[in-house]
Amino acid sequence: MAEPLALWHADHVVFGRLLDLLEIQVAAFHAGERPNYELMTDIVDYLRQYGDRFHHPREEAAFCRLVERDPEMRLPVNRLLQEHRVIARAGDDVLERLGEVADDVMTERADVEAAAATYLVYYRHHLATEEGKIMPLAKELLTGDDWAAAGEAVQGAPDPLSGVDFDERYRELRKHIALHPAKPRAQ
Template sequence: MTTLLKFLKAKLEDLRQDRSIRYDLIKDIVEYLHEYADKHHHPCEDIIYSYYLEHRKDEKVADGVHKLAEQHIKISALTEHLCDMTEMILMDAVVPQQQYIDALDEFLEIQTNHLNYEEDHILPALREELTDADWQAIIALLPYDGIDDVDSLKELARKSDPLFGDNVQERYQSLRENLGA
């Protein structure tokens, strides 16, 4: 996700400098984030967070977990809005450039803050507090068959990711090449 956000930040700067960009790549990134992160990654995180709130619940961490869950909802809405705007541009509809810049800027700010907060505060706390038994219980709650430990969950994520996984979907080939991944 960090790679995608860096790429989008560079495109935002290009827009601010009135340089031309490839909106099709922006669309691919936003659709990927909407399809993969909003519909697969974030729901799994929400299951982990719900389990934590029900079974562990350090108040400071709990407040952060609630904050992240609320952000998932906002991020999903912003992603959808940015996707719609990008699609309109690709269909040659008139979208004021400053309006698009503002939407992309807000999207990037919220995504970046969310990711940094999660990585710097919440995930380390969960790694420290959740036991192997907790992770086994969480894995049983996830909507995947054949997953019996954290390593197999990581392997599933690696294999099934349509952009960064083992089998890049055809629709993301150009994006992957442009990302240098």
């Protein structure tokens, strides 16, 4: 079944572009320039709101089915489930640091930069594992029933960044995505 896999991949493409945008801001930090804190906050907030609440639970249902089809997948799947929890915590950590900056609390620049850089490395590694190792297997092994179960794992999961009904809060984010075309990547 190609469509759920295509949607799964499409989410990852958006996430990858957001991480690229976040990296530009982290580089500005590193160069001693003032990064766009609002944009950084919106990126991580979106990934917390949509990625962690809708994308990850759907994946977890698909992972579950994958382990049923191939028990050898239990260990790598457990690792990915743990990474979902770590990504959520790391995202909270970045948002907390950015919140301190916004509130003018004394925050070490290095702490904000380190939290965002850790998030970047961790998230990118996670996406690469899913794209390179998990999704090809899911394509091969999951049945129509499995995909349906994954799709039903989360009800009413509107992506606040896409479609006509997107959340106003992410207007700036959409603009930035439009202005920064995706970088070609080696798969």
